[in-house]
Amino acid sequence: MAEFDSIRTATRSDSNVNIDSGLRAHMNKVYGLMAVAMVITGAVAWSIGTSPQLVGALFSNSIISLIVMFAPLGFVFFLSARVMKMSYSAGQLSFWLFSGLMGLSLSTIFVVYTGASIANAFFTTAIAFGAMSLFGYTTKKDISGWGSFLVMGVIGLLVAMVINWFLQSPAMMYAIPMLGVLIFAGLTAYDTQNIKNSYLAHAHHGDQEWLDKSAIHGALN
Numbered sequence: 187m188a189e190f191d192s193i194r195t196a197t198r199s200d201s202n203v204n205i206d207s208g209l210r211a212h213m214n215k216v217y218g219l220m221a222v223a224m225v226i227t228g229a230v231a232w233s234i235g236t237s238p239q240l241v242g243a244l245f246s247n248s249i250i251s252l253i254v255m256f257a258p259l260g261f262v263f264f265l266s267a268r269v270m271k272m273s274y275s276a277g278q279l280s281f282w283l284f285s286g287l288m289g290l291s292l293s294t295i296f297v298v299y300t301g302a303s304i305a306n307a308f309f310t311t312a313i314a315f316g317a318m319s320l321f322g323y324t325t326k327k328d329i330s331g332w333g334s335f336l337v338m339g340v341i342g343l344l345v346a347m348v349i350n351w352f353l354q355s356p357a358m359m360y361a362i363p364m365l366g367v368l369i370f371a372g373l374t375a376y377d378t379q380n381i382k383n384s385y386l387a388h389a390h391h392g393d394q395e396w397l398d399k400s401a402i403h404g405a406l407n
Contacts, residue, residue: 212385212397213323219278219405223285230289235296245294252351258288259344265406274398281402318371322378330383332376339369377407 234240245251261284269277295304322329343366350358381404388396 208389209382209385212401213381215401216381216404219281219401223281223405226282226285227289227292230286231293232296234290234293241294241297244290255291258284258291261287262406266403269403269406270399272399274395277399277402281406284406314371315374318374319378322375323382325375325379329376329379332372336369336373336376339365340373343369377404381407
């Protein structure tokens with residue numbers, strides 16, 4: 187009986203080790219995909235934003251500007267719903283296309299802000315993201331209940347942005363970024379825990395293609 191208990195304990199320990207190493211590899215893949223996507227986004231934003239001709243062609247018309255600004259939102263809703271049903275290669279290609287479209291949407295920051303202020307904002311955001319992602323990964327508290335509240339916050343934020351596009355209210359211009367920081371900080375922690383829990387729930391199935399597409403979905407979030 188003692189020998190059986192020892193074997194059972196050792197088996198459980200080996201299983202935990204496999205899950206831990208598999209989880210680390212999965213999270214590394216998620217962050218790796220996200221990092222490549224950010225490089226694509228940055229490169230597209232810089233190449234367009236530093237070209238007066240391209241900026242003028244894309245953003246001189248307010249209707250076209252709105253389309254360019256909100257196109258990534260439509261794409262991300264579509265891709266979030268479809269990526270797990272696509273093949274891995276199709277999902278990855280769609281993810282790279284989304285990254286480029288996001289760069290197109292963000293390209294005007296190079297017209298409005300200096301390179302130093304953009305770099306400062308990037309590194310500040312990266313540090314904040316890392317801290318909130320670490321919190322979401324390590325916390326023992328179940329924060330899944332944050333999801334619906336935060337999604338409602340994002341929708342409200344987008345509505346406020348559209349309204350302020352026409353109103354040009356200085357107060358709203360100040361409040362919207364502040365609310366955005368709080369909402370997306372919460373989403374970072376929520377999504378990180380959700381990615382972790384999703385892996386733990388499906389790792390025992392051994393479906394590598396599902397895990398690969400799940401990594402794309404996690405990076406997209």
